[in-house]
Amino acid sequence: MCQCCCSAEPVVDPKAQKLAGVFSKYRGEKGALIPVLQAAQEIYGYLPKEVLESIARELKMPLSKVYGVVTFYAQFHLKPRGRYVIRVCQGTACHVRGASQIMEALQEKLAIKDGETTTDLKFTLESVACLGACGLAPVMMVNDETHGRLTKDVVLKILEQYE
Amino acid sequence: MRRVLICAGTGCVASGSRKVTARLKEELDRQGLAEQIKVVNTGCHGFCEQGPIVIVEPGDIFYCQVQEKDVPDIVAKTLANGEVVDRLLFKEPGSGQAVTRYHDIHFYAKQQRLVLKNCGHIDPENLDEYLAVEGYEGLKRALTTMTREQVIEEVKLSGLRGRGGAGFPTGVKWEFAYNSPGDKKYVVCNADEGDPGAFMDRSILEGDPHAVIEGMLICGYAIGADEGYIYVRAEYPLATHRLRVAIAQATDRGYLGENILGTGFNFKLKIKEGAGAFVCGEETALLTSIEGNRGMPRVRPPFPAVKGIWEKPTNINNVETFANVPVILRKGGSWYASIGTERSKGTKVFALTGKIINTGLAEVPMGITMREIIFDIGGGIQKGKEFKAVQIGGPSGGCLPKELLDLPVDYDSLTQAGAMMGSGGLVVMDETTCMVDVARFFLNFTQKESCGKCTPCREGTKRMLEILTRITEGKGEMTDIERLERLAKVVKNTALCGLGQTAPNPILTTLRYFRDEYEAHINEASCPARVCKELITYWIHQEKCNGCTRCARSCASSAIAGAAKQPHSIDPAKCSKCGVCIEKCRQGAIVKLTGKERQLVKH
């Protein structure tokens, strides 16, 4: 509650405005929680507590349920994430073709572990079960771009593209 | 008119097919050929390893691994003069023979493509192309000439069984939903393809989305549903995009929405994007997830056919199952039933991955042997290594040894052998694959993906994984095997859902067929496949090493010492066992020792 700047125009947060748009799109729709969370994460990059609270309020559901859903699905994140999200496939095909070495190389290079984000908020590293591009194993995705036939050297070169 | 089909599936896009398309269009414009030659972006050919794939019609010329720089040649030679660019042709593994025509390639020649027929051959973002290949004819036939009961009979007659897991007869499933009382029913397409190593559903959605929609429509008509959901996993953005386009086009043209084809049948279709949980591939968990909850499975019965989404009768099938439906309605159930074996009808798409030469999707008639798939279609094992096992059915499946290579591939034989059809992932393993490690890999997966609801799965997979990890680290005891077996049986017997009930399968089959490997790990501290890091030591064969220093220079841990042109050696204390040195060594001087061999190093 603002108690100091009564004369100023209310500041409209563009992200909050977008979120309001999401709410109106899904208003009254059954089972809207997950798409709303996806849209909210799209807007904010992650899911801050305040956003979860407003989602719970809007959808008239207990916050604990929202939190339960958020922590259940790998897609949702409660902490800020890097501009580039690297998802390293750890599927069977990739595993037998050395995916764990790719993961190791990335961890070493970025000095973060699986699931972590670099301090400059540039990269987030995570492993995924399968990207469905088994023909190109081992595979990783950087944001929406898929990179295949990885070796340690290739991976380091790819990282450079995102400087 | 000549057509150039450029694959725009995820695999080929990753290999640069978008650039090829752009370059080709530019080139055609420049040469003034844009009017005569049509460039079509298609879905996946299922041969992703060879991507980007470009096909020139007519002539069925198959170019693979095409890069931007190859475009001028294709235009100048093939498109302008009808000449073939030899260097872009596919070379058969083994013989090395170049093949020009798509259908002459062994990989494709042995397949029977019903479901994948359109994939790679039509533009999935253009409804007209689908219509041109008899698209929506099955729906038309169902809606205009058949009663709902007749449609169900036709599907029952076809013998189609669910392509996603346990292989329940599709027609019977539809009949349950049809018979379930209720004025509101749903059709759900399970496109949450989560089995690592399986990507047929993705390819179908990316390459032929209308076939899935048509299958769902036919189902909707049959069971009396007017609403459907396609639950697509979050990792498939391209498939989701294509589906959206397809739904919009189908709605525009009256194949979806109100009064479809003027018959009074209404059906609306929505996409639900998953949020990253393997367990949501389990049908009750998927429904729970659609409802906006934690994707935790529910107890069955009641089955979804009785109480599905929001407690309404719901029929749920997977992508491949629905994609089979249009052709059944078009050509008839008995025609379909003529393919396959007595109890497993039609074709099945397999995803061939692992240490196989031709990685990709193969659609084959049921009953074909594993050997035919792996060696005739798949081209055998990479790098001339020995076949060891094939893992079939994903994390729920099992590992079959070479003794079972002649097993006919059908639902029942696989189940009997301890594996399962699952979604059809085939991961081929060679002598360098450790079976204990593979079991551990799968348990790690199921353990991570367990929803946590029931005790046996939540706690049991954790403990099984711990035991397996102990064994791969050389800390196992013989009683661990006993413990593992006991736990595996109880988890299989008592877990709530399919994920938990099948989670022990990789353990049970590897114990059944490769028990000696477990024993070697425990009794001899030996990993016969030389995979388990704690049980191997890297060692340089002094006689073979020529002192080129390549290995030392590539070692990130500075574990390799040695003067130039002198034999090098590895300090085991520093070695991280990353394996880079072996890749670099041209002399084959670096080897992995295990078990008793490791004593060599100590002396």
Place this chain on the structure above:
Amino acid sequence: MSTVTLTIDGIKVTVPEGTTVLEAARQAGIAIPTLCHDPELSAPGACRLCVVEIQNMRNLPASCVTTAAEGMVVSTCSETVVEARRTILELLLANHPEDCLTCAKSGECALQDYAYQYGVRKAGFAGERHDYPLDESNPFIVRDLNKCILCGKCVRACDEIQGRTVINFAFRGFATKVATPMDLPLGESDCVFCGSCISVCPVGALTPKQMLGTGRVWEMRKVRTICPYCGTGCTIELNVKDGKVVGITSTPEGTVNGRALCVKGRFGYNFIHHPDRLTAPLIKQPDGSFREADWDEAIALVAEKFGAIKTAHGSDALAVMASARCTNEDNFLANKLARAVFGTNNIDHCARL
């Protein structure tokens, strides 16, 4: 109503259609162990301890969610079933502190009882255990998630009985835990400390803080009575040890409330033995202070003074304020005292406040 007849451990049982195998067995006097089942809550079929063997059924179905069917042949104690239950108990114990000696729940802990019954002495599967910090952030409920077996009864009670859903399952797999939003301590959540979660917890994960160390379960005498606060009239059980009320519990038989109570009803009992309690009649002295007196003196004084006023000024110079916190019997006598003894209708109480 139509019925079905099934055979359980060789006994023919006839039950109404829709009855679960678990209920049918219990009706036949056959005990089946359960951890997540509660007749008042929805059935998740999650703990799997109640599995049974049923002819022609795959695997071992959970009896709490399997509907009895005509002709069903059920075995509740076959070797496979017992082996499965024992293994499940071992799995639970493998991730459970072995501190029954000091656990407040000892003696009425379902896990302890079943471990005893099935002869599971210790966990056969050593491995990682949870190491959650103890949540004692509030004066009412101690949460020890290390003891939690994830039966989810608290989650369902909070949702289905209390309708608040302050807690829910969070995370998944082995990391699954019962959590408040953002996994904050209970004291920082929207919890209103009704304690319904405590009343359903089968193990020592949720315990009433004020009862810790006051006595073992088997030492308590439970006296059923009615809550002294609002007018809802909830049934409570006073837990008495050594002549003291050391705690309050609820019972499924609560007529109005079932096991539900509010924070006052469940935790607001310490006033009973508070040192401020009046223990003797007090008579005010000229200097304004009180002195203690015995009953005879105090009553004589009261009778004398009231009698004098009545004589001097008439009955209506007296008045009685009765109490909405006293019993009917107390109030009836207050009413009789005013009207028949004092001779006035000047009696009222705080009904209007």
Place this chain on the structure above:
Amino acid sequence: MTNSVKEIAGADFILAIGTNTTETHPVLSLQIRQAVKKGATLVVADPRRTELAVLAETHIQQRPGSDLALLNAMAHVIIAEDLWNREFVQSRTEGFEEVKAAVANCTPEWAAEITGVPAETIRQVARGYATSPRSTILYTMGITQHICGTDNVLAIANLALLTGQIGRESTGVNPLRGQNNVQGACDMGALPNVYPGYQPVADGAVREKFERAWGVPLSPNPGLTVGEMMDAAHHGSLKGMYIIGENPVLSDPHQQHVREALEHLEFLVVQDIFLTETAQLADVVLPAASFAEKDGTFANTERRVQRVRKAVESPGLALPDWQIFARVANAMGYPFNYSGPEAIMAEIAALTPQYGGITYPRLEGDGLQWPCPSHDHPGTRFLHGEKFTRGLGKFHAVSHIPPAEVPDTEYPLMLSTGRRLMHYHTGTMTRRARGLAEFYPSEHLEVHPEDALRYGIKDGDLVRVTSRRGQIEIQARVTEMVQPGLVFTSFHFWEAAINALTNTARDPKAKIPELKVCAVKLERVG
């Protein structure tokens, strides 16, 4: 309550007016939640945005003291839109025409002016109430603690009679009783005008019955209510008072007046379990047993008589109240000879028709809901099924009057009072209950942000609240729970004894003080 607690869950439409149920009746509020979960429409009318209001589909945030306008406008809509139940009104009620005339001008637009609630909202709620299969109204002190408290209740009854929303399962008019045995105290004749069982003292036949039973002549004159007692004590006509288990110094309005009244008495006896603020003023204090130390019965809000059981011994010389009464009576020459509570219940049953069939053995288990006139009567779940107690249900024409004290320039804010979840009444017990006291150690005054801004108050500031009768200092809590112009707090804390400020203005019929509205001013301390 006309219905049982559990019937609330079966309602399709619930109007909760003037009740902060989740805090004052937490377990009963679970039934409301159940109903909402099953799809019932919940409408909450409360000047504060309570937790229940947040749960509601519609929150009517009327101005304090404007309930009657709201209720009459609802009646207007129901009649104007022809939603009233002709059959029910014709066969079961009388006085319809008077009410019809009385509400003829009470349009929603008229009410909107008074209540601040949009006319359309009033229409919708009226329609919902009238047309739902099973509508029920819940209320508590938010309705009754006004100078028009009785009329408010009558206006609620009018709605039920108009629509026939009474006398069926889950359908009725349900005042939620605030204290564990306030129902029983009323049943037992702790009221100045009636004997046990609501039998009027002015009724000769009734009086004769009691005179015969008790063997003494009884006064035919109705006595004084609590507020009137205080007035009488204050000006001296009341000389002696016996207060049992009550703490009027904190709980009654206008603390100064109460204190002076009690001090003016010649002789004051207070019987309690603690030395309360009131007991400190007594000449004699008598130590009583707590609920855990005695046998007996309580009657809850749904008229259910249930057994209270002794679990422990009383401390020191403390005795159960009934035993103390017996001693006083005996000493005054009228022997009370009872072997125990069970024997007292036998006399209650003999003299109280509603309790006629109640005996201790029958109370084992679930107790009994009165009326239970005979030993074979199973008790009564809901009232007025076949007919009303008086035969036909009577409509009462009632009209809106503003509160006795409204804000003005000197005292520009409205003060309302109520309870908190963690505490109870004057805090005598809850503030001595360890956990409760620890979790909710002090009280605060709810102030709307707009008012906070106006008076330069920040959250947590100490403020002085002043009315024409007194002042207190208390911490401010800036919150949108209250509407602008309204401040709110509880009367649980002696340190912030809000009844120093409240008004003694009373409803002329039920003599209920107007605790829910008075005018105050607010300033920051220091």
